[in-house]
Amino acid sequence: MGAAIKPLVAGNWKMNGLKAAVSELQALVDGYDADLAAKVDSMICPPATLIAQFADVTGNSAVAIGAQDCHVNVSGAHTGDLSAQMVADAGAVAIIVGHSERRADHGEGNEVVKAKAEAVWAQDLVAIICVGETEVERKSGETLDVIKAQLAGSVPAGATAANCVIAYEPVWAIGTGLTPTAQDVSDVHACMRDELSKAFGDEGATMRLLYGGSVKPSNASELMSVANVDGALVGGASLKAADFLGIMAAYK
Ligand code: 13P
Numbered sequence: 001m002g003a004a005i006k007p008l009v010a011g012n013w014k015m016n017g018l019k020a021a022v023s024e025l026q027a028l029v030d031g032y033d034a035d036l037a038a039k040v041d042s043m044i045c046p047p048a049t050l051i052a053q054f055a056d057v058t059g060n061s062a063v064a065i066g067a068q069d070c071h072v073n074v075s076g077a078h079t080g081d082l083s084a085q086m087v088a089d090a091g092a093v094a095i096i097v098g099h100s101e102r103r104a105d106h107g108e109g110n111e112v113v114k115a116k117a118e119a120v121w122a123q124d125l126v127a128i129i130c131v132g133e134t135e136v137e138r139k140s141g142e143t144l145d146v147i148k149a150q151l152a153g154s155v156p157a158g159a160t161a162a163n164c165v166i167a168y169e170p171v172w173a174i175g176t177g178l179t180p181t182a183q184d185v186s187d188v189h190a191c192m193r194d195e196l197s198k199a200f201g202d203e204g205a206t207m208r209l210l211y212g213g214s215v216k217p218s219n220a221s222e223l224m225s226v227a228n229v230d231g232a233l234v235g236g237a238s239l240k241a242a243d244f245l246g247i248m249a250a251y252k
Helices: 019-031 034-039 048-058 084-090 100-105 110-122 135-139 143-154 182-200 202-206 217-224 241-251
Strands: 008-012 041-045 063-067 094-097 126-131 164-168 208-212 231-234
Touching: 008 164, 008 208, 008 241, 019 041, 019 048, 019 063, 019 241, 034 041, 034 241, 041 094, 048 063, 048 084, 063 084, 084 110, 094 110, 110 126, 110 143, 126 143, 135 143, 143 182, 164 182, 182 202, 182 208, 182 217, 217 231, 217 241, 231 241
Parallel strands: 008 041, 008 231, 041 063, 063 094, 094 126, 126 164, 164 208, 208 231
Antiparallel strands: none
């Protein structure tokens, strides 16, 4: 089943990047040749300030452009927030929701994440829904329970392989250089596949399941070859085209 799923390597630039960083995007577009594009999809989620500029550069043809968050509403009195409609208008084709940094820094729980995913779908965009356990939860053996609860609470009814991507990002592995073992990743991804298949049938069985957390060129091949891992959500190593291409090379 997994062999039929085209992998996606997506870069989450977080709060990094000024206009001049378009040179990295250009280098990525130049290095992402037809051969690689046939094997793996590619996306960059820059800060919202760069979405329009980046979407102009790529035309969303080779490297797709996504956003990192959106508000649950389409418009209104929400100073500083951006709606899914706005980032779609700027050129985004996907939006990350429920990243652990949003869950932690902005107190976003599963209900909010679910509402955001629905707001993403209302604009016909793809929702990249993030889940992941903290270090404390892992140490107390709660990982699979936490992941199951986050999937049940954050993924709305109506999720399909086309409108939804799930990213497993263990909180303790983000930006730390630490990664779970291949066996640990395999256990979590098998559990997610199981849960999503139960909830969404064939759609859940073919939905892309990304791994995120300290992915870099040197560990990409091992992590991307784990069963039910259909790509990566990359933070720090997505900022440099050479590193990002080095991660995608796992699929060459
Ligand atoms: P790092 O790759 O920097 O660990 O970040 C992962 C992440 O949070 C992607 O969303």
